[in-house]
Amino acid sequence: MWKKLILIILIILLAGAAFIGWRFFLSNTNFSEKSKYLYIRTAHATYEDAFKTIQDSNFIKNPGSFDFLAHRMDLPEKIKAGRYEIKNGMSLSDIVRMLRNGKQAPVNLVITKLRTKENLAALIGRKFECDSAAVMEYMLNADTLRTYGFDTNTIIATVYPNTYTYFWNTTPPAIFQKLYAEYRSVWTPERKELATQLGLTPVKAYTLASIVEEETRALEEKGTMASVYLNRYNTGMRLQADPTVKFALHDFTLRRIYEKHLMVESPYNTYRVTGLPPGPICTPSLETLDAVLRAPKTKYLYFVASPDFSGRHVFSETYQQHLLNAKAFQQALDTQQAIRKAKEESGIK
Structure with a gap:
């Protein structure tokens, strides 16, 4: 009798344990x-x-x-x-x-090329608990930025393309603290010295790199491109960089810059203002920054797109040679457009 009762109790306990194990x-x-x-x-x-x-x-x-x-x-x-x-x-x-x-899943903030503070704020707002308005408020707080040595124009100079890992509920100040830590790690004593030799601060070097980043995708010519702007900068010429006009207009869809675009009143319009713009016009890659810091010594002052439409450029030291290069590109462009028009009229794809 007792053995049977004990067996029933054990069965009940085992069943209960199995249920608990299954459920929990x-x-x-x-x-x-x-x-x-x-x-x-x-x-x-x-x-x-x-x-x-x-x-x-x-x-x-x-x-x-x-x-x-x-x-x-x-x-x-x-x-x-x-x-x-x-x-x-x-x-x-x-x-x-x-x-x-509190074992959160980390969030990766992947930064590639961004152009404006609004772009950065929108990216952060999509990835984190804080919204884009809170991020913009932080980036427009001059007193806060001053503690890091930046202002509302130069704050983007702390942002380097990379992957940054945070928790979802990280606040804007904490997000920027990690970006600032990356900025400090990038600016090694060697890079600072290279910038000093060019007569540039880290922020100015970054700003110049942002212009070069927008001008060409060809890594092999970025250093030469930087030398053109450095020569203009050092001789007091206006940089006359088309990407700065697009930035001033906040219209990055422009394919060509016309005279009407050059009239925009903005400290970023380097056709009207001498020197570098007050801050970066995009977040350049580290390769572009290094190409700027190690720019070769040249006498180039001008460049124009190559007539072979490779995306590269032809450089020149004199304005007269530049006009010839520009004419060659325009002729190639006219020929290309004529061929395209002829194909359209004949129905050839």
Whole structure:
């Protein structure tokens, strides 16, 4: 009799243990994707809000069991804001532990070429809890930027194309602290010395590199391109860089710059203002920056697109030679357009 009772009790206990194990320690996710993200906002970092999101989004199969386990593991008192990756196949125990320990999924901020503060703010606003308006507010706060030695025009000089890893709820100041750390690591004593030899500060070198970045994609001619602008800069000539006009107009769709465009009143219009613009016009690559810092010594003052339409340029020392090069390019362009027009009229694709 007693043996039979003990056996029944053991069976019940084993069944209960199996149920608990199945319910709390085996897969309990309710989606087919590889993973889904749970966002807990800083302003609403409460267990109640997080639990409602878990319920409404059908993250798990058994919300009631999750709630039971969460209270047993003190999650309501330890919930933390952030972005959490719930992977397909996770158990309730795994999810509760992840949230209780604040083990966020990192966010990668991938910066390539950006042109304006608005572009950067929009990128950050899409990736993080803070919106673009908060980022713009930070970048327009002159007092804050002054502590880093920058202003509202030069703040982009802290931004180098790279991949930066943060947590989703990182604030704008913390985001820029990491960008500033990258800026400091880029400007090694060697690069600072090279800039000094050119008569440039790091920010001015970066600004010049931003112009070169916009002028040519050909790495092999970026140094020569930089030498043209350095020669103009050092002799007091206006840089007359077309990309600065596009920046001044905030119209980056322009394919050609006409006389009407050159009239825009802006400190960035280097057809009207002598010297470098007050800040970068894009975020240049490190290769472009190094090409500027190691620009060869030349006497070139002019350049024009190559007539072979390779995307490269022809350089010249005198204005007379430049006019001949420009004429050669224009003739090649006229010929190309005539051929294209003839094909269109004949119906040839």
